[in-house]
Amino acid sequence: MVIGIDPDGPLFYVRALPPPAEVMGTFFMVEATSEFHRPFDLEGLGQAGRIVRIDARAEECEALARRLGLVSLEALGGDLELRRLGGGIYEVTGRFTARISQSCVVSLEAFDSMLEGDFEQRYVVGGAGAEDSDLLDPEGDEPPEVLEESTLDLGEAMTQELAIMLDPHPRRPGANLDQSEFGPRIAVEEEGERANPFADLARLVKGSKSEP
DSSP states (O other), rough: OOEOOSSSEEEEEEEOOOOOOOOOOOOOEEEOOSSSSSEEEEEGGTTEEEEEEEEOOOOOHHHHHHHTTTTTTEEEEEEEEEEEEEEEEEEEEEEEEEEEEEEETTTEEEEEEEEEEEEEEEETTTTTTTTTTOOOOTTTTSSSSEESSSSSHHHHHHHHHHHHOSSSOOOOOOOOOSSSTHHHHHHHHHHSSSOOOHHHHHHHHHHHHHHH
C-alpha cells in the first residue's frame, strides 16, 4: 500500500494508490495491515501540526462492513488534526462521519443511519520518556497509546472509534418490541449493560498497546 502526501499547505489528503508502486520524496511505503489503511509518519510532524482528510474507498467500506457486522457501510471519513505535544507524545483530534446500514433486531429489516463521532487520542512512540512527561495525567481517562514505531494507521484508529459507537442492538426508528417474538428477551438485555463486542475488542487493543 502506498500513501501519497502533498506537503503544500496546512490541509492535505492521504489517498491509497493501487500497489505495486515505487514513490520517492515525501511519499513512503508500508505494508497494509487493516481494511482501511492510512499510515502517517508521526516523526515527520512539525510543530505547526497537520490536518489530514481520510476517506474509505468503496472496496474498503465493503471489507469494513463485513468486519463490523453491518449490512453495508456506504461511507466513512473525516478530518483529523495531528499535533506534537512534546515529551514524545502526539495528539490526534477530529470528527468523522459514517453512513451505515444495519439489520433491525426487531423486524430484521435493514435500515440506514448516519453516525457522527469525535476523535481524541494521544500516542507515544515506543514509550521512551513518557513516564517523565508532564503531559501525562495520572487521573486521566486513559494513558497515551504506545506505538512500536512512528507510523500511525489513521484509518484503523478511526475504524476502532466507529466500532465503539455501534449499537449492539440496532433498532429501526418506530420498531415496536411487542411485535417481535424476540421482544421480551431484547428488552431484558437492553435494561442491563449494552455490551458492544466490537467496543470491548477495541478497548482491549488500545489497552494492550498502551502497556509499555
